[in-house]
Amino acid sequence: MTALADLMDYAEVLERYDPVLGLEVHVELSTRTKMFCGCPNLFGGEPNTHVCPTCLGLPGALPVVNGKAVESAIRIGLALNCEIAEWCRFARKNYFYPDMPKNFQTSQYDEPIAFNGYLDVVLDDGEVVRIDIERAHMEEDTGKSLHVGGATGRIHGAEHSLLDYNRAGVPLIEIVTKPIAGMGERAPEVARAYVTALRDLLRAMDVSDVRMDQGSLRCDANVSLMPKGSSEFGTRTETKNVNSLRSVERAVRYEMTRQAAVLAGGGTVTQETRHFQEADGSTSPGRTKETAEDYRYFPEPDLVPIAPSRAWVDQLRETIPEMPWERRKRIQEDWNLTDEELRDLVNTGAAELVAATVDAGAEPGEARSWWVQYLTQQANAREVELSDLPITPAQLARVIALVKSGELTNKLAREVVQGVLAGEGEPDEVVDKRGLKVVSDDSALLTAVDEALAAQPDIADKIRGGKVQAAGAIVGAVMKATKGQADAKRVRELILERVGA
Ligand SMILES: [Zn+2]
Numbered sequence: 427m428t429a430l431a432d433l434m435d436y437a438e439v440l441e442r443y444d445p446v447l448g449l450e451v452h453v454e455l456s457t458r459t460k461m462f463c464g465c466p467n468l469f470g471g472e473p474n475t476h477v478c479p480t481c482l483g484l485p486g487a488l489p490v491v492n493g494k495a496v497e498s499a500i501r502i503g504l505a506l507n508c509e510i511a512e513w514c515r516f517a518r519k520n521y522f523y524p525d526m527p528k529n530f531q532t533s534q535y536d537e538p539i540a541f542n543g544y545l546d547v548v549l550d551d552g553e554v555v556r557i558d559i560e561r562a563h564m565e566e567d568t569g570k571s572l573h574v575g576g577a578t579g580r581i582h583g584a585e586h587s588l589l590d591y592n593r594a595g596v597p598l599i600e601i602v603t604k605p606i607a608g609m610g611e612r613a614p615e616v617a618r619a620y621v622t623a624l625r626d627l628l629r630a631m632d633v634s635d636v637r638m639d640q641g642s643l644r645c646d647a648n649v650s651l652m653p654k655g656s657s658e659f660g661t662r663t664e665t666k667n668v669n670s671l672r673s674v675e676r677a678v679r680y681e682m683t684r685q686a687a688v689l690a691g692g693g694t695v696t697q698e699t700r701h702f703q704e705a706d707g708s709t710s711p712g713r714t715k716e717t718a719e720d721y722r723y724f725p726e727p728d729l730v731p732i733a734p735s736r737a738w739v740d741q742l743r744e745t746i747p748e749m750p751w752e753r754r755k756r757i758q759e760d761w762n763l764t765d766e767e768l769r770d771l772v773n774t775g776a777a778e779l780v781a782a783t784v785d786a787g788a789e790p791g792e793a794r795s796w797w798v799q800y801l802t803q804q805a806n807a808r809e810v811e812l813s814d815l816p817i818t819p820a821q822l823a824r825v826i827a828l829v830k831s832g833e834l835t836n837k838l839a840r841e842v843v844q845g846v847l848a849g850e851g852e853p854d855e856v857v858d859k860r861g862l863k864v865v866s867d868d869s870a871l872l873t874a875v876d877e878a879l880a881a882q883p884d885i886a887d888k889i890r891g892g893k894v895q896a897a898g899a900i901v902g903a904v905m906k907a908t909k910g911q912a913d914a915k916r917v918r919e920l921i922l923e924r925v926g927a
Contacts, residue, residue, distance in 0.1 A: 434686040445613040447606040448648035453599045453634045461566045461597040462489030473590035481595035483528035495597040498633040503540025513733045516726040525569035535723040538563035547623045558604040569594035618675035626750040649681040661695040676707040761790045775812040786823035817846045824853045838862045878903035890925045
């Protein structure tokens with residue numbers, strides 16, 4: 427591992443070098459089945475239970491392309507302003523790896539389905555940077571190796587390895603940028619902002635669950651440095667599978683300071699893959715990087731070419747949603763938010779969730795308050811991203827509707843949300859199972875009101891004598907007796923009726 431002392435001060439890096447980035451993002455599509463067979467595309471599961479002869483690469487098994495995956499690939503290409511190939515093929519990328527039983531990965535090489543696009547990315551201060559997209563191509567994921575017995579979990583030092591092929595053949599889209607130059611000190615921020623924008627977009631399109639923590643969105647960050655004034659790219663390193671947005675920013679910054687120290691010391695940067703260390707934010711060497719020639723790509727003979735008709739492409743173009751950042755701008759206008767309020771909404775990761783909750787029928791103010799306050803607290807307590815809480819905007823909208831119709835009080839609503847978060851089912855099921863309905867039956871409430879008045883006759887007298895505010899104590903007693911399941915407003919009305927005030 428590189429010692430931290432081998433880094434150059436960031437300000438000095440920027441005085442002497444210009445960083446150039448290239449970002450490769452792999453997205454696992456959330457199709458029902460895998461890319462070339464009918465196995466379920468599900469995260470996790472008992473090892474080697476979502477497999478068949480095709481995704482295990484057994485002799486004689488033949489692949490068939492998943493139409494839904496092609497549709498998602500085209501939609502992603504269109505959302506990234508790409509041209510969509512009129513005709514393209516899959517290719518075999520040949521290499522041996524134990525978690526890839528065919529000994530080749532079915533991918534695309536010189537004929538990607540989408541190419542030549544761009545994504546406009548909004549930085550924290552509102553500046554917009556256009557990131558050019560080289561290509562978005564289809565491929566399949568590999569299985570997973572578990573290296574046992576070593577200190578690092580990597581193959582070096584391991585005693586043996588276990589293989590799980592459940593992920594083998596899961597549909598992937600790889601999105602590759604053109605070189606991103608001229609960003610200077612903002613390069614690490616640009617990298618994070620790009621992956622964030624891509625994640626938001628893919629989520630809005632509902633093509634992937636974009637969980638970086640589960641590997642359904644993974645970023646490889648290529649970084650190189652050019653001496654100031656030079657226009658020739660330096661040798662790059664590729665930091666693999668960075669698995670959080672913050673780590674993308676840290677990895678880029680670390681590589682800039684590490685490579686600068688190597689170059690300034692008269693050394694050369696080795697073209698290699700590197701691993702990112704979450705603990706100290708450093709990177710360490712992986713394998714020396716292969717070139718495309720090493721993979722002996724050739725067209726996949728077992729699959730027919732893909733030739734999407736222009737009519738289909740035009741039809742899919744209609745399904746591209748509003749870009750999340752445009753939607754945010756509209757939200758700000760529609761909901762009359764200050765820049766600061768909008769920033770809070772975005773920083774807590776709540777903007778999309780609030781918008782989706784509003785789309786599902788909730789009032790903006792209510793939706794915002796739930797996500798920004800109560801649910802943000804819940805997410806912090808569980809140390810997860812807000813969007814990873816196990817409650818959907820539609821479920822929250824249902825809870826809000828139950829409050830609005832008077833079937834739940836705010837207190838009961840929080841209990842229902844707790845139930846949904848605990849995996850007890852849909853809001854209505856939680857209400858039934860936990861018996862959380864508001865007691866709206868007046869006769870049941872009147873019994874409780876009468877009991878409370880009888881228990882505190884002095885207060886009943888005060889109310890009768892015109893001190894209406896004294897009713898609060900009786901309301902409290904009734905709420906306690908009904909375990910908070912009464913509508914306080916109705917209870918107050920009944921008390922006043924009863925004492926004739
Ligand atoms: Zn299969």
